[in-house]
Amino acid sequence: MTLVGPIWRATVLTLFPEMFPGPLGVSLAGKALASGLWALEARDIRDSATDRHRSVDDTPAGGGPGMVLRADVLAAAIDAADCGPDRPEDRPRLLMSPRGRPLTQSQVVELAAGPGPLVVCGRFEGVDQRVIAARGLQEVSIGDYVLSGGEIAAMALIDACVRLLPGVMGKLSSGADESFSDGLLEYPQYTRPQEFEGQPIPEILVSGDHAKVAAWRLAEAEALTKARRPDLWAAKNSRQKQPKNTTKG
Ligand code: SAM
Numbered sequence: 001m002t003l004v005g006p007i008w009r010a011t012v013l014t015l016f017p018e019m020f021p022g023p024l025g026v027s028l029a030g031k032a033l034a035s036g037l038w039a040l041e042a043r044d045i046r047d048s049a050t051d052r053h054r055s056v057d058d059t060p061a062g063g064g065p066g067m068v069l070r071a072d073v074l075a076a077a078i079d080a081a082d083c084g085p086d087r088p089e090d091r092p093r094l095l096m097s098p099r100g101r102p103l104t105q106s107q108v109v110e111l112a113a114g115p116g117p118l119v120v121c122g123r124f125e126g127v128d129q130r131v132i133a134a135r136g137l138q139e140v141s142i143g144d145y146v147l148s149g150g151e152i153a154a155m156a157l158i159d160a161c162v163r164l165l166p167g168v169m170g171k172l173s174s175g176a177d178e179s180f181s182d183g184l185l186e187y188p189q190y191t192r193p194q195e196f197e198g199q200p201i202p203e204i205l206v207s208g209d210h211a212k213v214a215a216w217r218l219a220e221a222e223a224l225t226k227a228r229r230p231d232l233w234a235a236k237n238s239r240q241k242q243p244k245n246t247t248k249g
Contacts, residue, residue: 008165009039009116010158011091012151013077015056015123017042019151029159032168038116040158041081045069048076057124064125071128074120078135081118092117093137095127096150096157100139103157105180107140111157112164119157121150183236184225187217 012020020042021033032038046054050073057067078093094117101107111117120127120137132139142153162168164175179186190201204216226233 007039011081011118012042012154013045013081014042014121014151015045016151017044024155024158028168029162032162037167038162038165043081045077048073048080060125066125068125069127071131074131075135091115093135094140095120095137096153097122097139098141098146100141102141108160112161119154121154123149183232184221187220
């Protein structure tokens with residue numbers, strides 16, 4: 001496949017660059033990385049420390065447990081990563097953070113369509129608030145739980161984007177039918193054997209009637225979404241009830 005323009009690039013700022021590519025170096029994302037469909041750069045925040053001990057953190061102002069990533073060191077790391085002709089400044093700058101806006105598939109689609117983000121991985125108690133504002137970092141959470149660092153969260157975000165890049169998943173699966181693509185969770189999947197521990201594959205799926213299969217899948221997806229994710233179901237219904245935009249001219 002011929003790619004036009006610069007490839008999608010993720011730049012990760014971390015205290016543990018050796019964690020990358022990690023899981024992003026195997027399977028779908030790893031093959032795509034090896035074949036140049038996307039690029040990954042893991043940069044050590046510690047390289048921007050200025051003192052003899054290469055310190056990156058300090059105690060929280062006002063007291064309390066743990067340490068906080070220093071604003072000056074992180075700002076210098078962001079500036080060093082952003083400069084250069086092949087690194088356009090309009091890349092999204094993200095900070096993985098449990099306080100952030102929860103990551104959604106629509107945000108992933110948006111990120112995958114852009115040049116690729118700069119992703120800051122927090123550690124300790126987090127990051128000095130001043131650098132978040134000064135460098136326009138958008139806080140992104142991968143769920144309501146606390147990890148020990150932003151690296152695994154960054155990998156989750158990057159993996160979700162990479163699989164949507166042109167040429168990564170191949171022609172057969174486009175992602176258009178998957179969970180969240182239409183505000184619904186995905187319908188149940190089956191494959192051979194025809195019978196497993198006395199349970200057959202639902203008859204309709206082996207009927208060869210494509211319209212009936214599609215209707216069955218939609219009904220299953222709706223039932224699953226209603227039962228497991230009433231929030232998604234309510235959001236889908238309220239979108240459907242909204243009047244269509246009737247702009248004239
Ligand atoms: N003290 C912080 C708080 O209560 O919000 C938690 C800091 S956590 C131990 C260290 C780092 O892990 C965070 O700065 C962030 O980068 C990352 N992290 C932890 N949980 C995360 C989540 N759910 N989503 C994204 N990043 C997360």
